[in-house]
Amino acid sequence: MSANIPDQTGGPRESISRQPTFIEKHSNTVFGWATYLFAWLTVLLVLYIVCVIGIQAAPAIRDYGWGFITGTTWDVNAHQYGVLPEIWGTMYSSLLALVIGALFGVAVAIFLSEHFLSSFVFSVGKLFGVQFHPLWAKLPDNFERILKNLIELLAAIPSVVYGLWGIFFVIPLIRPVCDWLNSNLGWIPIFNTTLSGPGMLPASIVLAIMILPTVSAISLNALLAVPPKLREASYGLGATQWETILAILVPTASKGIFGAIILAFGRALGETMALAMLVGNANVISWSLFSPANTLAALLANNFPEAGPKEVGVLMFAALILLGITLFVNMVGAFILQKASEPQEGVR
Amino acid sequence: MAQTAKELSSAPKAGNGNRNTNEVVIDCNISELYYGKFKAVRDTRIPIERNKITAFIGPSGCGKSTVLRCLNRMNDLVRGFRFEGHVHFQGKDIYHHSVDPVAVRRYIGMVFQQPNPFAMTIYRNVAFGLKLNGYEGNREERVEQALRDAALWDEVKDKLHTSALSLSGGQQQRLCIARAIATRPEVLLMDEPCSALDPIATRRIEELMLELKDSYTIAIVTHNLQQAQRAADKTGFLYVDTTQGGRTGYLVEYGVTKQVFEDPKEKHTQDYIHGRFS
Ligand SMILES: Nc1ncnc2c1ncn2[C@@H]1O[C@H](COP(=O)(O)OP(=O)(O)O)[C@@H](O)[C@H]1O
Ligand SMILES: [Mg+2]
Numbered sequence: 001m002s003a004n005i006p007d008q009t010g011g012p013r014e015s016i017s018r019q020p021t022f023i024e025k026h027s028n029t030v031f032g033w034a035t036y037l038f039a040w041l042t043v044l045l046v047l048y049i050v051c052v053i054g055i056q057a058a059p060a061i062r063d064y065g066w067g068f069i070t071g072t073t074w075d076v077n078a079h080q081y082g083v084l085p086e087i088w089g090t091m092y093s094s095l096l097a098l099v100i101g102a103l104f105g106v107a108v109a110i111f112l113s114e115h116f117l118s119s120f121v122f123s124v125g126k127l128f129g130v131q132f133h134p135l136w137a138k139l140p141d142n143f144e145r146i147l148k149n150l151i152e153l154l155a156a157i158p159s160v161v162y163g164l165w166g167i168f169f170v171i172p173l174i175r176p177v178c179d180w181l182n183s184n185l186g187w188i189p190i191f192n193t194t195l196s197g198p199g200m201l202p203a204s205i206v207l208a209i210m211i212l213p214t215v216s217a218i219s220l221n222a223l224l225a226v227p228p229k230l231r232e233a234s235y236g237l238g239a240t241q242w243e244t245i246l247a248i249l250v251p252t253a254s255k256g257i258f259g260a261i262i263l264a265f266g267r268a269l270g271e272t273m274a275l276a277m278l279v280g281n282a283n284v285i286s287w288s289l290f291s292p293a294n295t296l297a298a299l300l301a302n303n304f305p306e307a308g309p310k311e312v313g314v315l316m317f318a319a320l321i322l323l324g325i326t327l328f329v330n331m332v333g334a335f336i337l338q339k340a341s342e343p344q345e346g347v348r
Numbered sequence: 349m350a351q352t353a354k355e356l357s358s359a360p361k362a363g364n365g366n367r368n369t370n371e372v373v374i375d376c377n378i379s380e381l382y383y384g385k386f387k388a389v390r391d392t393r394i395p396i397e398r399n400k401i402t403a404f405i406g407p408s409g410c411g412k413s414t415v416l417r418c419l420n421r422m423n424d425l426v427r428g429f430r431f432e433g434h435v436h437f438q439g440k441d442i443y444h445h446s447v448d449p450v451a452v453r454r455y456i457g458m459v460f461q462q463p464n465p466f467a468m469t470i471y472r473n474v475a476f477g478l479k480l481n482g483y484e485g486n487r488e489e490r491v492e493q494a495l496r497d498a499a500l501w502d503e504v505k506d507k508l509h510t511s512a513l514s515l516s517g518g519q520q521q522r523l524c525i526a527r528a529i530a531t532r533p534e535v536l537l538m539d540e541p542c543s544a545l546d547p548i549a550t551r552r553i554e555e556l557m558l559e560l561k562d563s564y565t566i567a568i569v570t571h572n573l574q575q576a577q578r579a580a581d582k583t584g585f586l587y588v589d590t591t592q593g594g595r596t597g598y599l600v601e602y603g604v605t606k607q608v609f610e611d612p613k614e615k616h617t618q619d620y621i622h623g624r625f626s
Contacts, residue, residue: 229464238454
């Protein structure tokens with residue numbers, strides 16, 4: 001190599017190109033292997049956790065088998081264990097929270113990504129012929145940034161604080177509405193019990209707020225990643241802002257939004273403390289939003305402290321089921337995401 | 349709003365036989381145009397004539413795109429955009445407060461520098477405008493016609509329902525043209541439509557423009573002088589004025605393409621056309 005380059009001695013114009021050194025070459029390889037190693041360590045860690053729980057749960061699996069999943073009573077004295085109500089409660093509360101949280105989260109993401117606030121301020125300004133001084137023209141933008149950070153801050157609030165807030169604020173707040181719905185629309189299954197305090201609805205509302213930052217932050221990034229030229233194309237064809245959002249932006253960002261929702265669902269399934277405080281801890285399978293219920297995570301949190309040696313195995317079985325559900329949801333999510341991201345060759 | 353829209357389209361359609369040769373479809377008169385505090389364009393008056401191709405040429409940054417985007421109110425999307433003057437489309441001021449910018453863009457279509465098909469099938473891309481306008485008739489027929497007009501039909505007729513992103517750059521740009529003309533707008537604005545394309549795709553688009561000008565009025569921005577010479581009937585040369593401290597673009601010369609290129613009146617135009625500056 002260097003032989004072909006005209007020999008120049010010294011001076012700023014001398015070529016400084018050279019072969020990569022031994023260390024440069026091999027640190028590259030080492031770095032590659034290190035990333036491999038850590039990636040596989042994570043996989044091993046998951047497998048290890050599953051194994052430990054599985055081993056501890058083994059006696060309970062042998063004793064109770066399928067009956068554990070289909071059983072509906074939890075009686076420590078009679079040694080009767082079944083977690084169907086908890087599975088039901090886990091899925092019901094998570095799905096409910098997901099519907100509420102995803103709607104609000106995506107709405108917030110659209111609000112922020114489309115700069116609704118600033119455009120509103122600016123169009124009002126334009127209406128009154130206000131000139132925008134550089135000093136405060138950035139104010140709406142800054143306000144939007146603050147709003148975004150505040151929403152992300154929701155994720156930093158401890159679960160137990162959410163639980164307390166739910167007990168002292170959400171339940172009293174929604175109780176009159178729930179009572180009204182129950183007495184007037186009680187014939188609809190989802191309203192057919194009264195809210196006696198903790199229950200499915202307050203738990204789901206709080207859970208929805210807890211997963212909102214996940215949904216909105218990831219959806220916002222997905223929406224901001226939509227190439228600006230697609231917006232231009234849509235507006236250029238004479239689409240309104242809403243037509244552009246619904247027909248172009250959201251579908252183009254749908255992969256990211258869907259990923260956000262799956263991630264949030266995984267969080268909701270495993271959320272423990274707030275639910276243990278708000279869901280009522282009653283082994284009930286009911287469609288009613290106002291009925292107390294229970295979830296797998298809350299069951300574990302409530303029963304571990306006083307569990308005898310035999311009960312620990314049973315609880316480990318329940319933990320294994322929870323783990324199975326979350327892994328399954330995440331895998332289905334990943335699979336659908338992958339399907340969605342494939343180039344749509346030959347599909348309608 | 350509906351009334352406005354009706355007024356926007358009230359003039360007789362082209363191609364009905366009575367072709368009025370020098371009829372001005374868009375009368376653009378910009379006295380001052382600002383992006384925030386920045387004065388981007390001044391003193392630019394360009395009449396866009398029916399069934400002609402009008403080209404905007406000039407060094408980059410002189411405001412060609414800005415002027416073009418003024419003609420269908422795309423600049424309204426830019427925050428801080430402000431403009432003094434008027435743009436009349438078929439005699440109606442499109443910047444009048446009663447006019448909806450969305451309606452303007454439905455009558456004055458646009459093709460952009462970068463091909464920008466949506467991440468959906470070829471068919472749905474072309475049908476997008478039909479859907480926006482609530483077209484109830486035979487959509488398949490319209491889509492086919494638009495693709496034929498854009499000289500793309502033969503290449504895509506067997507894969508209408510595959511993703512538009514699987515097409516090549518030149519095909520994507522013709523798809524964008526098809527998408528823009530599917531609703532048969534009055535005017536087609538093209539902002540350097542060939543700058544991302546290879547020479548063969550460029551020639552195809554040029555041929556296409558010459559075919560399209562029978563039924564549409566076309567305004568095109570190009571940095572390719574040969575392209576302007578080959579395709580345009582009228583040419584406007586914009587140049588950027590740095591004497592007053594800023595970088596404000598303005599129209600130096602406008603006229604029949606042949607005259608602008610062979611016998612330019614202004615010194616700046618001569619210099620530019622003979623490549624004495626860029
Ligand atoms: N959205 C915008 N905001 C602020 N300034 C802009 C915007 N678009 C263009 N400009 C400025 O306006 C001037 C003209 O730009 P443009 O019309 O894109 O030039 P051309 O298309 O001739 O290359 C440039 O100085 C550019 O920096
Ligand atoms: Mg440009």
